Amino acid sequence: EVQLVESGGELVQPGGSLRLSCAASGFTFSSYWMSWVRQAPGKGLEWVANIKQEGSEKYYVDSVKGRFIISRDNAKNLLYLQMNSLTVEDTAVYYCARPGWEVFVNHFQYWGQGTLVTVSS
Amino acid sequence: EIVMTQSPATLSVSPGERAALSCRASQGVNSNLAWYQQKPGQAPRLLIYGASTRATGIPARFSGTGSGTEFTLTISSLQSEDFAVYYCQQYNNWPPLTFGGGTKVEIK
Numbered sequence: 001e002v003q004l005v006e007s008g009g010e011l012v013q014p015g016g017s018l019r020l021s022c023a024a025s026g027f028t029f030s031s032y033w034m035s036w037v038r039q040a041p042g043k044g045l046e047w048v049a050n051i052k053q054e055g056s057e058k059y060y061v062d063s064v065k066g067r068f069i070i071s072r073d074n075a076k077n078l079l080y081l082q083m084n085s086l087t088v089e090d091t092a093v094y095y096c097a098r099p100g101w102e103v104f105v106n107h108f109q110y111w112g113q114g115t116l117v118t119v120s121s
Numbered sequence: 122e123i124v125m126t127q128s129p130a131t132l133s134v135s136p137g138e139r140a141a142l143s144c145r146a147s148q149g150v151n152s153n154l155a156w157y158q159q160k161p162g163q164a165p166r167l168l169i170y171g172a173s174t175r176a177t178g179i180p181a182r183f184s185g186t187g188s189g190t191e192f193t194l195t196i197s198s199l200q201s202e203d204f205a206v207y208y209c210q211q212y213n214n215w216p217p218l219t220f221g222g223g224t225k226v227e228i229k
Contacts (some may be wrong), residue, residue, distance in 0.1 A: 035218070044212070045223075046220065047217055047220070061217050084173060107212060108165070108172075114164055
């Protein structure tokens with residue numbers, strides 16, 4: 001059974017940093033692009049970043065470029081999101097998501113339960 | 122960036138009735154479109170991918186049509202568990218991967 005379990009969300013002050021983790025199991029983690037998707041309170045879904053299987057390619061939504069870093073550890077089946085210079089606009093539930101097919105980016109078949117990041121003073 | 126526009130924002134439907142949700146892309150995305158259902162406090166759930174292929178375990182009352190820029194998710198006979206928010210997402214041209222703003226299906 002595919003499982004994605006996020007952790008690391010908490011209350012942080014504006015300008016602060018936080019690292020989210022996503023523990024993957026039930027599939028060959030190193031075979032899939034992986035993504036982070038977020039959802040601000042009461043709002044819609046927003047793709048944040050994704051990373052290629054071996055980590056050689058990384059892409060970000062414009063609003064987080066230069067502040068967030070996506071990474072992965074294929075030996076430990078872990079996906080990370082390092083978030084720096086956080087603003088109140090980054091307040092959201094952050095989901096880890098896996099596509100349905102290997103090799104290339106496509107629809108998100110599996111989602112974690114999400115972890116809440118609250119940026120507030 | 123491809124902008125995804127969903128309409129209506131809210132759809133009021135009685136149980137047993139049919140619901141049709143629209144999603145429009147600002148430029149063609151071929152059939153690289155997915156639909157998700159989200160209930161309060163839950164992660165999104167994949168319903169449809171490739172514009173018209175039901176994901177594993179999704180009931181046949183859910184169907185997707187369209188290609189290019191115009192897409193429709195139809196729920197043939199709404200059940201109580203179908204009242205939720207629905208999102209479309211394109212994965213044809215990225216970055217960024219983009220979602221529509223969502224359609225809330227509520228009980229009439």
